[in-house]
Amino acid sequence: MRESLVPVVLMSHTAHIRSHRKPRRNASTLAMRAGVAGGVLSTLAVAGASGAANAAESTTTQTLDLSALTADLAAQVAQSADATQQAAANYELQAERDAAAAQAAQQAKVDLADAKAKVAAKKKAADEAARKAAAEEAASRSSERTTLSASASTSTSTTVSAPASGSVATVIAFLKAQVGDAYVMGGTGPNSWDCSGLVQAAFKQAGVDLPRVSGDQSVAGTPVSLSNLAVGDILYWGSAGSAYHVGVYIGDGQYLDAANPSKGVVIQDLSGYPASGAVRVL
Known part of the structure; x- marks a missing residue:
């Protein structure tokens, strides 16, 4: 048969003395302290969250700023490369035009020299033809005079x-x-x-x-x-x-x-x- 266990309450030897009991804290005090503690914890939590958010935002902002800077720098480099390439193309085109102009000027000089030579040759030929015509005319007149003289002469x-x-x-x-x-x-x-x-x-x-x-x-x-x-x-x-x-x-x-x-x-x-x-x- 099991024995009944009776709880034994041990009490301090001074518990019966009123003056030695610890004063009990009333409910309102505990509630107030709990509220203060909760408010502090809430404040700390908000502050922590705010700090984390600010840190994240700062990191995001820095990341966005770096990306924007990198993109802007890349665009500037691309524009500079395009400008350099266009300048090179312009220089090359100008060089080709200068070369063509120089060649055209040289050809014009050659053509002018040829034209002058042809004019001189034609003038020389015309002078020679005139000289020959004059000689032929003189010969013809001489021949006619000779013929007339021979006709009139008995010899x-x-x-x-x-x-x-x-x-x-x-x-x-x-x-x-x-x-x-x-x-x-x-x-x-x-x-x-x-x-x-x-x-x-x-x-x-x-x-x-x-x-x-x-x-x-x-x-x-x-x-x-x-x-x-x-x-x-x-x-x-x-x-x-x-x-x-x-x-x-x-x-x-x-x-x-x-x-x-x-x-x-x-x-x-x-x-x-x-x-x-x-x-x-x-």
Whole structure:
């Protein structure tokens, strides 16, 4: 059988004495102290939270400021790089323009020099043509004077014989009127000739019908010595009867012929291209 346990309350030996009991704290005091303590703790908690929030905000602000600074710096670097690249492109473009301008100026100088040279060459050619024309005119007048003198004289010259009554003058006049015309193989005029076509047409003006080709014309008249030529004699190159070229002697060591495609109808010196023989038709 279990024994009943009776709680034994131990009391201080002075508990029965009123003056020795600890005074009890009333409820209002405890509540007030609890409230004060709670307020302090709340204040500390708020302060702690506020400090943490401020610290977090400060950290966030610093992070945002650093990010913004980094982005701004990157933008400035990019702008500087773009500006540098654009400046380099501008310099390169200007250099290309300067080079092109220098090349154009050099080419202009070359073109100007060429133009001046061409003008000088044309002037020289014109002067030479005028000199030659004057010489031809002088030769023509000399030939006419010689012809008239020979016609009036009973004696013959050792170099120029008297032509038939005006016929040779007609032939020479026609020939000189064709100077400058083109040479064309087989040409018979009126603006282009070959050598035998020109001679045939010239003598036809004086009423003489000559064969068409050089070989036949070289034996169409009386053979004469090259040292005793007369104005109007037909000169030939090659063998008589098979000559390859003909012309007409116009006096003073000159002859007129349709020379070749590069020269056309011209007056030339016999000394530069001596004939093989001559025949006299008039």
